[in-house]
Structure formats: structure tokens, C-alpha cells
Amino acid sequence: MTIFGPLGLSLAPAIRKNRSVYAWVKPVADWYANVSGYRKVGLKYDDLLVEERPDVQRALGRLTEREAYDRQFRFRRASQASVLHDDIPKEEWIKPEEDVRYLKPHVQSVVAEDQERWKWDNIEVKRTR
Amino acid sequence: MLAARASAARSASRIARSARRFATVVDSAGVKVAAADNGEPTTAVTFLVKAGSRYEPKPGVAHALKNYAFKSTDKRSALGTVREAELYGGVLSSSLSREHLAVTAEFLRGDEAFFVDVLSSFLTSTKFTRYELNELVGPTCEAESTAAASDPATRALEAAHALAFRSGLGNSIFAASGHHVSSEDVKAYAQSVFGQGNVAVVGTGIDATTLEKLLEKSLGSSFASASAPASAASTYFGGETRVDSHDGPQTVFIGFGTTGAPSTELAVLAAHLDPTPSVKWSQGTSPIAAKLPVGASVRSVLLSYSDASLFGLLVQGETSADVKVAGQAAVQALKAAGSLSGDDLKKAIAKAKFTAASSFDVREGLLAALGPKILSGTSASVAEAVSSFEKVDASAYSKAAASLLKTKPTYVAVGDVASLPYVDELGL
Numbered sequence: 001m002t003i004f005g006p007l008g009l010s011l012a013p014a015i016r017k018n019r020s021v022y023a024w025v026k027p028v029a030d031w032y033a034n035v036s037g038y039r040k041v042g043l044k045y046d047d048l049l050v051e052e053r054p055d056v057q058r059a060l061g062r063l064t065e066r067e068a069y070d071r072q073f074r075f076r077r078a079s080q081a082s083v084l085h086d087d088i089p090k091e092e093w094i095k096p097e098e099d100v101r102y103l104k105p106h107v108q109s110v111v112a113e114d115q116e117r118w119k120w121d122n123i124e125v126k127r128t129r
Numbered sequence: 130m131l132a133a134r135a136s137a138a139r140s141a142s143r144i145a146r147s148a149r150r151f152a153t154v155v156d157s158a159g160v161k162v163a164a165a166d167n168g169e170p171t172t173a174v175t176f177l178v179k180a181g182s183r184y185e186p187k188p189g190v191a192h193a194l195k196n197y198a199f200k201s202t203d204k205r206s207a208l209g210t211v212r213e214a215e216l217y218g219g220v221l222s223s224s225l226s227r228e229h230l231a232v233t234a235e236f237l238r239g240d241e242a243f244f245v246d247v248l249s250s251f252l253t254s255t256k257f258t259r260y261e262l263n264e265l266v267g268p269t270c271e272a273e274s275t276a277a278a279s280d281p282a283t284r285a286l287e288a289a290h291a292l293a294f295r296s297g298l299g300n301s302i303f304a305a306s307g308h309h310v311s312s313e314d315v316k317a318y319a320q321s322v323f324g325q326g327n328v329a330v331v332g333t334g335i336d337a338t339t340l341e342k343l344l345e346k347s348l349g350s351s352f353a354s355a356s357a358p359a360s361a362a363s364t365y366f367g368g369e370t371r372v373d374s375h376d377g378p379q380t381v382f383i384g385f386g387t388t389g390a391p392s393t394e395l396a397v398l399a400a401h402l403d404p405t406p407s408v409k410w411s412q413g414t415s416p417i418a419a420k421l422p423v424g425a426s427v428r429s430v431l432l433s434y435s436d437a438s439l440f441g442l443l444v445q446g447e448t449s450a451d452v453k454v455a456g457q458a459a460v461q462a463l464k465a466a467g468s469l470s471g472d473d474l475k476k477a478i479a480k481a482k483f484t485a486a487s488s489f490d491v492r493e494g495l496l497a498a499l500g501p502k503i504l505s506g507t508s509a510s511v512a513e514a515v516s517s518f519e520k521v522d523a524s525a526y527s528k529a530a531a532s533l534l535k536t537k538p539t540y541v542a543v544g545d546v547a548s549l550p551y552v553d554e555l556g557l
Binding site for chain 2: 061062064106113116117120123125
């Protein structure tokens with residue numbers, strides 16, 4: 001469990017619950033996501049997930065072939081942009097509606113599996129009947 | 130003779146008494162339920178589904194479905210199922226035949242509530258996730274297919290089915306590596322076959338009312354009805370094929386097929402030809418046994434399905450020459466087997482009857498013999514299955530044997546194809 005970064009603790013679920021707070025925070029969040037600039041090099045938010053972890057590696061293995069291919073393509077395009085010290089052409093920028101969490105659900109299911117395994121490994125059994 | 134007949138009647142009534150309760154098949158939550166409690170120390174519950182490879186829409190789907198058993202469902206994950214079953218000390222297994230898929234739980238008495246729930250949640254709420262297919266189900270299918278392919282006898286029988294029945298019963302039980310099966314395919318197949326009218330529940334060591342109550346609770350009214358999977362009636366074709374293989378003994382399968390309900394006459398013929406001795410380290414009295422070269426073996430194989438049977442002799446040996454000698458002896462005996470009469474016929478009938486009766490002692494045998502009957506709703510009793518052998522007479526037997534030999538043989542050679550005999554070299 002990381003504390004910081006895309007897999008860490010998040011206030012988002014609490015904010016999403018309260019409608020008026022959400023209405024205040026959403027424009028700021030959208031502005032921040034745009035200004036952070038990863039969409040301008042053609043990346044999605046889930047491409048920034050720390051992948052040097054066994055659970056994320058397992059989650060990556062659960063992407064469909066198409067998703068895995070597209071992810072690799074975005075990385076190559078972004079590294080080319082990095083070499084050129086420039087953003088990619090504006091029409092290729094990732095639009096906010098394309099920036100979906102394609103990897104996070106898989107990571108969450110892997111983490112849930114690991115937690116369940118831990119639970120079963122350390123369970124104390126009591127027979128009630 | 131009188132004493133012998135009296136003892137036969139006595140044994141039949143004894144079998145009938147012990148299995149009388151098994152004959153009742155009741156509908157509970159839309160599934161056929163049959164249970165018998167003969168005081169076993171453990172309980173076994175099997176869900177038998179008409180979902181074998183015969184009905185699969187695409188090669189390998191039934192095999193994948195079999196290995197999806199006990200994977201994650203809405204109620205518990207794959208790991209949770211295994212760990213919880215281990216805590217109870219039970220064994221979960223699934224097996225596939227050409228017509229049926231069987232998922233079985235064996236456990237100690239008193240744990241039936243959990244295990245029946247595990248079995249029924251496989252039928253009602255398996256998630257069929259894509260990643261489980263890639264990470265767990267696919268590798269298991271592949272390993273099972275590889276293991277089957279390295280056994281020449283299994284390979285010969287698979288090829289024989291494909292030759293004899295082509296599609297339907299000819300479909301392989303094992304997923305071939307060339308075919309892509311997706312989780313959606315498996316899910317669609319599961320949805321089409323898992324339903325009322327297509328499932329039978331067989332319990333041993335548990336009484337019927339307990340099992341019915343548990344099923345009503347776990348399957349409930351949500352269990353949708355399913356129409357029986359479509360399949361054309363089987364037709365027998367026959368033919369010859371040779372498969373190059375480098376592991377295991379040289380193998381030859383000489384088979385004949387019939388369509389229609391399985392007949393007891395064929396079981397008698399199989400019992401007559403089978404050279405397995407009744408006493409260890411002795412030579413059996415089968416006509417084949419005397420002519421077998423050392424190191425060669427012949428097994429009679431009778432595989433019965435709902436509307437067809439495949440009968441054959443599986444000849445195995447170290448060298449192709451041994452196989453040729455053994456195969457010629459087998460064919461000679463097969464041709465002479467039609468004119469069986471008198472004591473020889475009685476001996477064969479007794480042997481067939483014993484084989485059938487003793488198979489009921491183990492759960493697998495009981496399920497294989499009675500499961501299809503329970504599924505079709507006809508009365509399933511051990512006594513009936515055994516007493517049907519008493520009706521076999523010489524004329525019906527020779528007629529069955531003669532009509533069997535008139536069909537085109539199914540011939541499969543697995544091993545060194547350059548030296549293994551062709552079907553005409555064996556005298557057919």
C-alpha cells in the first residue's frame with residue numbers, strides 16, 4: 001500500500017459523495033489534470049501508475065490485447081515527444097473523455113485478491129456447530 | 130444348476146434391496162434429484178449436466194467450462210472456495226465426458242450445506258472472467274490436452290470417435306491448442322446448458338429430503354429453465370487413420386459402432402473377448418489370451434452413449450510385429466465370437482454381469498451408469514441394470530454380434546506408422 005501516487009490514499013470518493021463539494025472541486029480538478037500536461041504528450045492518467053510492483057504487473061497482464069497495444073503505443077509516442085522536447089500535435093492530445101481509468105479496476109481486483117489470500121493465510125478457525 | 134439359479138435370484142434381490150431407494154427420482158427446484166444413504170462414512174454430491182463436448186458450439190468450449198468449475202462466483206472467489214473446502218476437509222472435482230459434465234464434492238457427513246452451495250453457485254453465478262481463463266483455466270486445459278496427447282490409448286480413442294461419429298460424439302473432449310476459446314464463448318455455452326431440465330443431482334451418503342431442501346435453498350426459483358442442447362442424432366461412419374507418435378507403446382484400435390440405445394449384448398461380447406484373467410498371474414480363458422505374444426496386450430473397450438455405442442479392441446505392444454500378431458488374434462476371435470453358445474455364453478454373461486455390478490460399488494461407476502438415466506427421468510435402479518443381463522439369449526447375442534461385424538470398421542493406428550499393420554493385414 002503506497003501512501004502517495006495514483007494508487008495511494010484518495011479523497012475523491014468522499015468528495016464525490018457530497019454533491020455541492022463535488023460541484024466546487026470538479027472544475028479545479030479538471031483544470032489541474034489538463035495543466036499537469038500528460039494529456040499533451042498523449043498519455044492517459046492510468047499510464048502514470050507505478051508499474052514496478054508485482055500487483056500492477058499482474059493487472060497489466062489482464063488488459064485485453066488491444067488495451068495493451070494502445071498503452072505501448074502511447075508510451076512510444078510520449079517518449080518520442082520527450083526526445084523532441086515538444087508536445088504531440090494538438091489534434092492527437094488525449095481528450096478528457098478519453099482519459100478513462102482502464103487499469104485501476106484490474107489493480108484493485110488484484111489487490112483485493114492479495115488481501116483475501118492474506119486473510120485466508122492468517123485466519124483463525126472456530127467451528128460453531 | 131438349480132442351486133446356481135437360486136443364488137442368482139438371491140443376489141439380484143440383494144442388489145435390489147440395497148439400491149431400492151436410489152430408484153426414486155424426484156424433481157426439486159426443477160432438477161432431477163436421486164439420493165441413497167447406505168451408511169457411507171462420507172457423502173458425495175454430483176451435479177450432472179448435459180454439457181459434454183458433443184453439444185459444444187465450438188471446439189474446446191466444454192473443456193474450458195469443465196475447468197471453470199470452482200472459479201470465482203458471486204458468492205466466493207476461487208481461492209475462497211478452495212480454502213474453505215480445505216477447512217471442511219472436502220474434495221472438489223469436475224470431469225467431462227462426451228455427453229455430460231459432472232461436478233462433484235465429496236465431504237464428511239454434516240457439511241452438506243456448504244458443499245451443495247458451492248456446487249450450485251457454480252451453476253448459477255460463475256463470473257467467467259477473462260483473466261481466470263488466461264491465468265488458471267487455459268493453462269489447465271493445455272496441460273490436460275498435452276497429457277492426453279502423450280497417451281497413445283487416449284489418442285487412439287479420440288481419433289476413433291472422430292472417425293466413427295464425425296461431428297457430435299466425434300468432438301474431442303480435449304481443447305486443441307489451435308482453437309481460440311474466449312470467456313464469452315464459455316459463458317454463452319454455460320448459460321445455454323445450465324438450467325432446469327438439463328441438470329441432475331446425484332447424492333450418495335445423504336438422504337433425499339435433506340438434499341432436496343438444500344437444493345431448494347441454494348438453487349431456488351431463480352434457476353432458469355434451459356432447453357436440452359441441440360444435437361443431431363448420431364450416425365456411424367467408420368474409417369481408417371494412422372497417427373504418427375513417438376511416445377508410449379505401439380497402439381492399434383479396431384472398433385465397430387452401432388447407433389441406438391446401448392445394448393447388453395455388446396457388453397456380453399466385450400466380456401467374452403476381454404483377455405484380462407480372473408486370477409492374477411494366470412492366463413484368461415478368452416480366445417485371444419492364448420495367442421497373445423509376451424509384452425502385447427488387448428483390452429476390449431465398450432463406450433456407450435445415449436444413442437450410439439462404440440465397441441472395439443485396443444491392442445498395444447512393444448513392437449509393431451507384436452501388435453500385428455495380437456491384432457490378428459483379436460480379429461480372429463472377434464469373427465468367431467458370433468457363434469458363441471452354451472456354457473461359453475453363460476460364462477460371458479456372468480462376467481459382464483459381474484463387471485456391471487461391481488462398477489456400482491464405486492461412486493464413479495454408479496454415476497456413469499445411472500446418471501444419464503436419472504437425467505432423462507427414467508427409473509434408475511441398479512437391480513434393473515444387472516438383471517437385464519439375464520435376458521440375453523444366444524440368438525439375440527449372435528444377431529447383435531453379426532450386425533456389428535457387418536458395419537465398416539473404425540481402425541486407428543498410433544505409433545510407428547511405417548511398420549504398424551493396415552486394417553486388411555489383420556484379416557478384416
